[in-house]
Amino acid sequence: MTEETVELKLPSRIESINEAAQATADAARRLGFSEDALFGIELAVREAVTNAVVHGNRSDESKPVEIGLAGTDASLAVTVRDQGEGFDPGHVADPTAEENILKASGRGILFMRTFMDEVSWERPAEGGTLVRMTKRK
Amino acid sequence: MSELNIRERQAGDVTILDLEGKITIGEGSVGLRNAIRRLMQEGKKKILLNLSGVGYVDSSGIGELVSSYTTIGREGGQLKLLNLTQKIRDLLTITKLLTVFDTYDDEADALNSFN
Numbered sequence: 001m002t003e004e005t006v007e008l009k010l011p012s013r014i015e016s017i018n019e020a021a022q023a024t025a026d027a028a029r030r031l032g033f034s035e036d037a038l039f040g041i042e043l044a045v046r047e048a049v050t051n052a053v054v055h056g057n058r059s060d061e062s063k064p065v066e067i068g069l070a071g072t073d074a075s076l077a078v079t080v081r082d083q084g085e086g087f088d089p090g091h092v093a094d095p096t097a098e099e100n101i102l103k104a105s106g107r108g109i110l111f112m113r114t115f116m117d118e119v120s121w122e123r124p125a126e127g128g129t130l131v132r133m134t135k136r137k
Numbered sequence: 138m139s140e141l142n143i144r145e146r147q148a149g150d151v152t153i154l155d156l157e158g159k160i161t162i163g164e165g166s167v168g169l170r171n172a173i174r175r176l177m178q179e180g181k182k183k184i185l186l187n188l189s190g191v192g193y194v195d196s197s198g199i200g201e202l203v204s205s206y207t208t209i210g211r212e213g214g215q216l217k218l219l220n221l222t223q224k225i226r227d228l229l230t231i232t233k234l235l236t237v238f239d240t241y242d243d244e245a246d247a248l249n250s251f252n
Contacts, residue, residue: 014163039224046195050162096233104204107196107232114231 004031004071009064010049012057012082020049020067024078031071033137040115041076041135047108048080048131056082056129075136078116087129089121141165141191143172151183151251152176153219153244157190160198169198173205173216182214183251187244189220199228206238215239219247 004027010016024045028038049065057063068079095106112119118134141158154172159165176184186202194202202218209216217239221229229235241247 017162043195046161050195050197054162101233101237102203102207104200105196107199110231111196111228 004069004076006067006069008067010067011061012053012059012063012065013061014053016053016065017046017049020065020080021046023067024069027069027071028076028135031073031076033076033135037135037137041078044112044115044119044133044135045078045080047112048078048133051087051108052080052082052084052129052131056084056087058084073137075117075134078131078133078135080131080133081124081128083128086123086127087121139164139168141168143168145172148185148248151185151248152181153185153187155187155190159193160191160201161193161195162197166197166201169201169205173208177209177212177214182209182212184209184214184216185219185244185247185251186216187219188222188225191222191225194225194228199232199234202238203234215251217241217247217250219244 006023006027008020008023010019021042025038025042028041033041049067052065053059057065063083066081070077089109092109093100093106095110100106112133116133117136120132122130124130141156141160141164144155146153160169206216219241221240229238239250
């Protein structure tokens with residue numbers, strides 16, 4: 001049985017998004033996900049880490065973003081955790097609504113939900129936001 | 138090598154930008170924004186983005202395409218898209234932007250549509 005565990009602790013800067021995306025794509029490829037699935041998994045992680053870096057930690061490089069990847073033959077589970085003030089996905093506007101369609105931002109969560117099978121947000125007692133995402137084969 | 142390489146061509150009064158690389162948060166999105174800003178300053182308001190060489194776009198990149206479209210439209214110009222890859226087409230479909238943009242698979246058709 002193939003198993004894969006990767007843990008990254010990266011500073012809150014734009015380059016970390018590429019690093020996390022690359023590590024995720026490499027892990028998903030080793031686990032045997034299809035190229036189509038790889039695209040979506042990588043994109044979802046890019047968006048989650050972007051949110052953590054830019055919105056959660058407000059690009060404060062002293063605050064790390066922690067990324068966890070846990071893969072098996074059947075699925076890849078991803079966690080992304082920031083040190084921000086917390087985030088309520090219920091308060092995010094629908095980017096496909098007519099009044100939002102031409103806005104420059106607000107589509108990241110839509111991509112996460114589209115390309116992963118499960119996406120959820122938690123606010124751990126010790127602070128920040130923890131995103132959990134799962135992609136099944 | 139930068140994330141996004143941009144080559145500029147002129148076909149009559151239409152400026153074609155051949156994009157190659159990634160339009161993602163940071164360098165790629167900023168590169169596209171700067172290129173569009175420069176064309177606007179030069180008075181070039183008919184712009185065709187050739188996306189055939191773009192392998193990856195994230196929500197920031199999609200946002201940059203939307204910003205470019207609205208900025209140019211406000212100035213009385215037009216921005217159109219050429220040669221969408223299947224992935225970019227999928228992302229524009231998911232975001233309901235595919236019908237917002239004028240998209241073409243043939244450069245001559247795209248150029249004719251500006252007149």
